[in-house]
Amino acid sequence: MDSLILSFGGITVRSITSILFSDLCFDIHEGEQWALVGPSGSGKTALLETIAGKFHISGGEAKYPFFNKYVSRFEIADPLFNRQKLIALVSSRHHFRNLSNTSSFYYQQRFNSADSEDVETVEQYLHSIKSNTPVVWTYSRVTERLRLTPLLGKQLIKLSNGETKRLLFAAALLKNPVLLLLDSPFTGLDAESRKDLNYLLSEIADSGIHIVMATPPGEIPDVITNVAILQDRKVIKAEQKKYFDAAQASYPETAQIDADELNRLLAIHVAQTHKTLLEMKDIVIRYGDKLILDHVNWVVASGERWALLGPNGAGKSTLLSLVNGDNPQAYANDIILFDRKRGSGESIWDIKKKIGFVSPELFQYFPVSSSCLQVIESGFYDTLGLFRPSDPFKASISKRWMELLEIDASAQKQFRNVSASVQRLCLLCRALVKNPPLLIFDEPCQGLDPHQQEHFKKVVDEICKYSNVGLIYVTHYPHEIPESVNHTLKLNDGKVVA
Incomplete structure (x- = not known):
């Protein structure tokens, strides 16, 4: 059997205000690439953020064999090195800040020349990303593959929605993570970019990175090997993609408008x-x-x-x-x-x-x-x-x-x-x-x-x-x-x- 990368055995997950999951079970093995599907509110994003370490696990058993293997392989003695450094999450929002690092961006900033000057360029932002070992996704490879070279001098606030998505991908790859978590990665991309992303995800998996992504059932890329169906914050079914039928991910019937x-x-x-x-x-x-x-x-x-x-x-x-x-x-x-x-x-x-x-x-x-x-x-x-x-x-x-x-x-x-x-x-x-x-x-x-x-x-x-x-x-x-x-x-x- 393939060795475990990550294992959640009956865990309870809490946010500040509520319980997100009770008795959640989810395993990832080497060589598996996962898609999470299900209706809005089913827990797809929450599961990604749980894997990323953003929520407190208060019950059950959570194992992270990928971290122990990594530390042993590269003989890492730094006590501050933790598993979050080996995980990259590309979420639905970015968290860019201004050059003085005193505040986040605000709406309309891209159109106000004085304020937009207090913003990093794409090149500055990417150079601030620290990579893990081994460095497979280098700066030159990432910028060329994500078509960011013409944008390197552009300020972050002036990027289009699709350009921002490509930049977030590049930043995640520069970390050379073990686990790459993607929240609706095709959102905001034009048809050509979605086609290219399908190829890119295969390249990422071939480089040894494991992918877990939340996505609609109709946009599961070729690289995915396994699908987990979520409903009411539970994994109700997990199977190989070849057995997955999109009709299994049920959504409510569209109601008549009053x-x-x-x-x-x-x-x-x-x-x-x-x-x-x-x-x-x-x-x-x-x-x-x-x-x-x-x-x-x-x-x-x-x-x-x-x-x-x-x-x-x-x-x-x-x-x-x-x-x-x-x-x-x-x-x-x-x-x-x-x-x-x-x-x-x-x-x-x-x-x-x-x-x-x-x-x-x-x-x-x-x-x-x-x-x-x-x-x-x-x-x-x-x-x-x-x-x-x-x-x-x-x-x-x-x-x-x-x-x-x-x-x-x-x-x-x-x-x-x-x-x-x-x-x-x-x-x-x-x-x-x-x-x-x-x-x-x-x-x-x-x-x-x-x-x-x-x-x-x-x-x-x-x-x-x-x-x-x-x-x-x-x-x-x-x-x-x-x-x-x-x-x-x-x-x-x-x-x-x-």
């Missing part, structure tokens, strides 16, 4: 009517010598529903930042928003109150200390958190949107203590509560399980059916695009290509 309730919510505040939601003429955006948007023209009329497509780094997020009022370079370009020329006296808040917005960057930087209900209520004020006493009427509307998106059970829970998928759904509710004339959803289905994706798409289609809202929808997955979308703008290298 159209009457949706119409009541849409009638609370009827969006102001505009002829033109957005008009861009010959838009050019540069950062230093880098041309981000290259003579872009685009018109979005009231009631139109658009898919904004393109590979990672194509310029989509920068384009949206001009619409959403976050990018000061909007003033140097010819832009009309809601029938009014940009820079003619309107404030950022005048713009934001007409837009419901969600993006991977908003998810990354949204403060986590509020309750889920407070996070959603903050959408009425377009603030990143609720900085005033809760209004009972607005709170009740927020709760009704939570019910519509099936997350009302989390209303009073702290945002930081719910799953990433519930956090993302909270931010989607936050975008919807004020019934704006324009919705901008930048990769809204990231981190949602198949049931949540389908349910959210139905909600979007029903909103479009019963209102004249405009929609801009960004995704790398064609199946995520709602049926109501009937226009497409495609970017590549900052240019409109379709």
Whole structure:
């Protein structure tokens, strides 16, 4: 029998506020590469973080033979050397800090030139990573293989969502870990990058690194040898991949949308009517010598529903930042928003109150200390958190949107203590509560399980059916695009290509 790498025998796992697992059993043997599948909240991320040593194990038996073998093989005498140094976790959030190491990044920092200077470059960040022995994944190999060489001089805050994902992979590989833990690694990557990642994972396994990853059942890469199905924070089945049937990972049936309730919510505040939601003429955006948007023209009329497509780094997020009022370079370009020329006296808040917005960057930087209900209520004020006493009427509307998106059970829970998928759904509710004339959803289905994706798409289609809202929808997955979308703008290298 293959020798053990790691063994959890009936363990109890606790966070500060709750018991995460009771009587959890999970083993990894040499040569095995594991995928963790299951619905949102089933415990996939919690299991990865337990392996990484982020939670307290208070019962059962946890064994880490890989650590003992490593220490013996390389004759390590350092008493401070622990198993966490041999584990690398690539999570759904990064934890970058500024050059002075005094604070984390904040939303909009990438567009403010003074503050964005207090940020490491990709090269500086990668050089700060300490490698274990043996060094198989060297700096030159990692930067070349992850296509980071052109980005080495770029500041971390200015990376696209997909570029950030590649950087986090590179940092994890530079550690040359024994165990590589990946939380939804394909999320945020375009089709070509997902294909390349499939090959990369095989290279990683061939180099002797063991992989454990949380992933949807439809995105299990070729390298995976074993699959564990989780449900209600239990491993209900573990088997070789060749015996795995994706239908075994059950998800709830997509419920019918309560159209009457949706119409009541849409009638609370009827969006102001505009002829033109957005008009861009010959838009050019540069950062230093880098041309981000290259003579872009685009018109979005009231009631139109658009898919904004393109590979990672194509310029989509920068384009949206001009619409959403976050990018000061909007003033140097010819832009009309809601029938009014940009820079003619309107404030950022005048713009934001007409837009419901969600993006991977908003998810990354949204403060986590509020309750889920407070996070959603903050959408009425377009603030990143609720900085005033809760209004009972607005709170009740927020709760009704939570019910519509099936997350009302989390209303009073702290945002930081719910799953990433519930956090993302909270931010989607936050975008919807004020019934704006324009919705901008930048990769809204990231981190949602198949049931949540389908349910959210139905909600979007029903909103479009019963209102004249405009929609801009960004995704790398064609199946995520709602049926109501009937226009497409495609970017590549900052240019409109379709």
